[in-house]
Amino acid sequence: MTLASERLAELGLRLPPAAAPVANYVGWVRHGHLVFTAGQLPFDENGTLQSPGKVGVDVDIATAQAAARLCALNCIAQAAAAANGIDNIARVLKVTGFVNATPDFRDHPAVINGASDLMVDIFGEAGRHARAAVGASSLPLNACVEVEAVFAVRE
Amino acid sequence: MTLASERLAELGLRLPPAAAPVANYVGWVRHGHLVFTAGQLPFDENGTLQSPGKVGVDVDIATAQAAARLCALNCIAQAAAAANGIDNIARVLKVTGFVNATPDFRDHPAVINGASDLMVDIFGEAGRHARAAVGASSLPLNACVEVEAVFAVRE
Amino acid sequence: MTLASERLAELGLRLPPAAAPVANYVGWVRHGHLVFTAGQLPFDENGTLQSPGKVGVDVDIATAQAAARLCALNCIAQAAAAANGIDNIARVLKVTGFVNATPDFRDHPAVINGASDLMVDIFGEAGRHARAAVGASSLPLNACVEVEAVFAVRE
Numbered sequence: 001m002t003l004a005s006e007r008l009a010e011l012g013l014r015l016p017p018a019a020a021p022v023a024n025y026v027g028w029v030r031h032g033h034l035v036f037t038a039g040q041l042p043f044d045e046n047g048t049l050q051s052p053g054k055v056g057v058d059v060d061i062a063t064a065q066a067a068a069r070l071c072a073l074n075c076i077a078q079a080a081a082a083a084n085g086i087d088n089i090a091r092v093l094k095v096t097g098f099v100n101a102t103p104d105f106r107d108h109p110a111v112i113n114g115a116s117d118l119m120v121d122i123f124g125e126a127g128r129h130a131r132a133a134v135g136a137s138s139l140p141l142n143a144c145v146e147v148e149a150v151f152a153v154r155e
Numbered sequence: 156m157t158l159a160s161e162r163l164a165e166l167g168l169r170l171p172p173a174a175a176p177v178a179n180y181v182g183w184v185r186h187g188h189l190v191f192t193a194g195q196l197p198f199d200e201n202g203t204l205q206s207p208g209k210v211g212v213d214v215d216i217a218t219a220q221a222a223a224r225l226c227a228l229n230c231i232a233q234a235a236a237a238a239n240g241i242d243n244i245a246r247v248l249k250v251t252g253f254v255n256a257t258p259d260f261r262d263h264p265a266v267i268n269g270a271s272d273l274m275v276d277i278f279g280e281a282g283r284h285a286r287a288a289v290g291a292s293s294l295p296l297n298a299c300v301e302v303e304a305v306f307a308v309r310e
Numbered sequence: 311m312t313l314a315s316e317r318l319a320e321l322g323l324r325l326p327p328a329a330a331p332v333a334n335y336v337g338w339v340r341h342g343h344l345v346f347t348a349g350q351l352p353f354d355e356n357g358t359l360q361s362p363g364k365v366g367v368d369v370d371i372a373t374a375q376a377a378a379r380l381c382a383l384n385c386i387a388q389a390a391a392a393a394n395g396i397d398n399i400a401r402v403l404k405v406t407g408f409v410n411a412t413p414d415f416r417d418h419p420a421v422i423n424g425a426s427d428l429m430v431d432i433f434g435e436a437g438r439h440a441r442a443a444v445g446a447s448s449l450p451l452n453a454c455v456e457v458e459a460v461f462a463v464r465e
Contacts, residue, residue, distance in 0.1 A: 106297045135447075
């Protein structure tokens with residue numbers, strides 16, 4: 001069986017540092033084997049917000065998918081920090097994706113597939129999660145997408 | 156004590172098949188005694204999306220309530236699949252309802268009551284849950300409502 | 311170490327009664343050591359909704375922060391009811407803040423800091439939580455903010 005860390009390398013990815021929130025909250029909290037991540041924005045490794053704007057007007061679906069993928073990578077980085085390493089992540093349980101979209105937008109699932117596909121690319125069957133994808137009228141810093149996740153981690 | 160399966164029959168309802176998502180996610184994930192469902196849309200038994208549109212413009216409150224009830228039935232179907240039967244559901248823990256609504260809409264609780272009432276109709280006291288009801292600027296496929304839930308299930 | 315109840319008194323605050331929802335749901339549900347609260351609106355002790363309106367138009371950020379703080383106090387009241395007292399709350403695990411905002415709003419984190427800061431003021435390190443802050447196109451009763459939380463409680 002391929003380890004998640006090996007799969008990450010095969011994909012040519014590396015985990016960014018788990019972003020430190022700038023307010024009175026934290027990037028992850030662990031309770032038993034559950035890890036809740038904070039909502040992650042599409043910041044790249046340099047801390048630059050990728051593709052801000054409203055999906056359906058400023059940002060097209062392919063670009064928003066790439067941003068959702070980046071959010072998912074940041075979620076995984078938080079969970080890996082909580083678990084002392086990505087290979088201690090047992091399962092992706094739940095993903096919630098908020099798409100900064102116009103009132104007539106209806107392709108939220110396509111956007112959040114960018115996050116879900118990365119989870120499965122990295123964790124295989126253990127990456128398959130329950131998911132909700134919804135529209136937000138606005139998001140922090142005008143991000144085009146925000147993703148949060150709940151993980152199960154090993155002892 | 157009436158079983159949930161008996162109550163379902165008394166209500167003249169039957170569980171739809173737990174809908175298979177079309178993307179890289181699943182309809183439910185179980186972790187210990189917790190079950191997270193994916194966000195459910197108001198698909199009927201034939202897979203037809205009921206009452207698409209924006210509540211307050213295209214869809215009235217009574218129609219949106221019926222759609223929320225359908226979402227809840229789909230959530231229960233997912234949890235029943237996770238638990239090997241509806242009678243193994245121990246408690247509805249949390250319901251989150253997203254209403255596709257105009258900026259001036261304020262009756263989200265009335266809409267999501269369609270989901271909550273069904274939970275209590277079927278499970279009695281065990282159906283009473285913590286709940287959040289919020290507005291979404293848009294939802295997948297222009298659904299008028301989306302509901303996700305967390306359940307506790309028996310061993 | 312200062313107890314949460316002592317800190318509450320030092321801050322000149324007192325817990326409101328845990329608000330009883332008017333529909334078929336409850337203010338909190340406990341499952342093992344987890345407590346899920348219902349989404350809380352900025353009702354004050356008299357049951358008056360504070361500062362309704364849309365942030366960025368009707369409500370400024372400082373006012374919305376105060377409303378978010380009130381939502382957080384109401385979340386804590388629910389968790390304290392679940393735990394048989396605020397001093398049995400072990401950790402704030404997750405906070406989700408929905409800001410009733412215009413499409414061009416981008417300062418959701420500043421608004422939800424009103425909730426997060428209160429959690430840390432009262433619980434210290436145990437108050438630091440994972441958090442998501444997102445925009446809602448509308449909220450129940452035209453509230454400017456809604457906050458829900460997940461807590462860990464002691465036996």
